[in-house]
Amino acid sequence: MARTQRTPFVILGLLGLSGSQPRSGYEIRKAIDTVISSIWHESNGQIYPALKSLSLSGLIKVRSEAKRGRRKKLYAITPKGRGQLRAWLASPVEIGRPREELILKLFFGSEADLPALVRHLEAHRDRARAGLEKCREWEKGNAANPIRYSPFVQITLRAGISLSEASLRWAEESLQTLAALPGRTKP
Amino acid sequence: MARTQRTPFVILGLLGLSGSQPRSGYEIRKAIDTVISSIWHESNGQIYPALKSLSLSGLIKVRSEAKRGRRKKLYAITPKGRGQLRAWLASPVEIGRPREELILKLFFGSEADLPALVRHLEAHRDRARAGLEKCREWEKGNAANPIRYSPFVQITLRAGISLSEASLRWAEESLQTLAALPGRTKP
DNA sequence: TTTGGCATGTAATCCGTTACATGATTAG
DNA sequence: CTAATCATGTAACGGATTACATGCCAAA
Numbered sequence: 003m004a005r006t007q008r009t010p011f012v013i014l015g016l017l018g019l020s021g022s023q024p025r026s027g028y029e030i031r032k033a034i035d036t037v038i039s040s041i042w043h044e045s046n047g048q049i050y051p052a053l054k055s056l057s058l059s060g061l062i063k064v065r066s067e068a069k070r071g072r073r074k075k076l077y078a079i080t081p082k083g084r085g086q087l088r089a090w091l092a093s094p095v096e097i098g099r100p101r102e103e104l105i106l107k108l109f110f111g112s113e114a115d116l117p118a119l120v121r122h123l124e125a126h127r128d129r130a131r132a133g134l135e136k137c138r139e140w141e142k143g144n145a146a147n148p149i150r151y152s153p154f155v156q157i158t159l160r161a162g163i164s165l166s167e168a169s170l171r172w173a174e175e176s177l178q179t180l181a182a183l184p185g186r187t188k189p
Numbered sequence: 190m191a192r193t194q195r196t197p198f199v200i201l202g203l204l205g206l207s208g209s210q211p212r213s214g215y216e217i218r219k220a221i222d223t224v225i226s227s228i229w230h231e232s233n234g235q236i237y238p239a240l241k242s243l244s245l246s247g248l249i250k251v252r253s254e255a256k257r258g259r260r261k262k263l264y265a266i267t268p269k270g271r272g273q274l275r276a277w278l279a280s281p282v283e284i285g286r287p288r289e290e291l292i293l294k295l296f297f298g299s300e301a302d303l304p305a306l307v308r309h310l311e312a313h314r315d316r317a318r319a320g321l322e323k324c325r326e327w328e329k330g331n332a333a334n335p336i337r338y339s340p341f342v343q344i345t346l347r348a349g350i351s352l353s354e355a356s357l358r359w360a361e362e363s364l365q366t367l368a369a370l371p372g373r374t375k376p
Numbered sequence: 377t378t379t380g381g382c383a384t385g386t387a388a389t390c391c392g393t394t395a396c397a398t399g400a401t402t403a404g
Numbered sequence: 405c406t407a408a409t410c411a412t413g414t415a416a417c418g419g420a421t422t423a424c425a426t427g428c429c430a431a432a
Binding site: 008012015018019020038039040041042043084087088091092093094095096097098099100101102103104105106107108109110111112113114115118119121122125126129152153154155156157158160161164165167168169171172175176179180183 | 195199202205206207225226227228229230271274275278279280281282283284285286287288289290291292293294295296297298299300301302305306308309312313316339340341342343344345347348351352354355356358359362363366367370
């Protein structure tokens with residue numbers, strides 16, 4: 003079998019966050035796409051089936067609600083679900099196999115045209131910059147707020163900052179290397 | 190459809206490397222598992238079917254060889270294949286959706302037990318250290334060698350070093366943060 | 377009235393891994 | 405002799421994305 007499915011645990015994790023009320027599938031999707039968007043991604047085709055199977059296993063429980071005709075299913079984590087979540091959180095992190103397309107394209111760079119590689123690196127640099135900016139704002143917002151993030155969330159934030167910074171520096175440095183290559187006129 | 194398949198291009202890239210003679214599927218597999226192991230991964234179930242379809246499309250050509258009874262198929266890139274490779278190398282890098290299991294587990298850290306999180310971070314730190322060491326040795330070997338790596342390969346090396354370093358620093362820093370948490374006795 | 381956000385879902389399809397099958401050769 | 409390495413492949417399965425289907429509500 004391939005990697006064990008992680009979608010259910012992301013859902014359990016979000017529903018288990020302290021001080022979180024029951025959420026609908028739609029809200030779970032939104033939460034993934036906003037608060038943990040730079041850490042994790044899930045599509046509808048994963049979320050809704052997972053919600054169904056989690057209910058069936060008794061790890062979450064549903065409460066249907068009709069808010070002015072608009073149907074809505076609110077899910078909450080059960081004690082059993084919280085147990086499973088804790089077990090997963092304690093289980094070893096599964097290491098993903100590397101698939102670094104940018105690095106691979108650079109590795110084959112001798113066969114490629116330079117302007118394209120430059121474009122790739124510029125795009126990467128811009129993404130790193132944007133990511134870094136986002137993390138820094140987050141951190142600043144946290145520092146200003148009397149209610150601080152948990153140390154755990156701060157650790158994830160620091161990861162984003164550290165890695166974005168490294169990524170950004172590397173991209174800038176590499177762009178300079180490419181610019182200095184023979185056959186390129188200096189700007 | 191999902192992401193466009195990249196296996197064929199990895200194969201084309203390896204076969205297209207300047208100064209590379211025809212290789213067998215087995216050798217391609219080995220090359221992936223050694224020289225680009227920290228960048229890319231492929232399994233047999235991907236490689237052999239890809240070789241077949243690449244031959245059928247005329248992007249690579251086969252030459253069967255029987256070396257003392259042991260059958261062996263040697264593949265070489267064709268001009269058409271090189272064209273496709275160049276086109277792919279120039280096409281925008283497809284951004285993978287984030288799936289950072291370690292970061293996610295830390296994010297949900299309030300629900301987890303601390304010793305487990307510490308184990309996760311230690312494992313991560315060790316991996317980062319090992320990766321960094323490997324990159325540094327590579328770089329040292331290169332500096333000592335009169336025939337230097339291409340600037341492109343050096344760029345990928347620098348990426349490995351930069352990111353491993355950042356990863357390592359972050360892990361060490363985070364372990365200290367966790368160690369200082371209430372409920373933990375200082376070592 | 378039409379656009380966009382809320383809301384739930386399913387089906388097709390594909391990428392990729394695991395696991396297995398098969399067999400020759402070489403080093404210990 | 406037997407274990408490891410060389411060597412080529414296939415089948416089953418599962419995880420994940422895309423794309424589509426459906427419908428309500430509010431605001432422009």
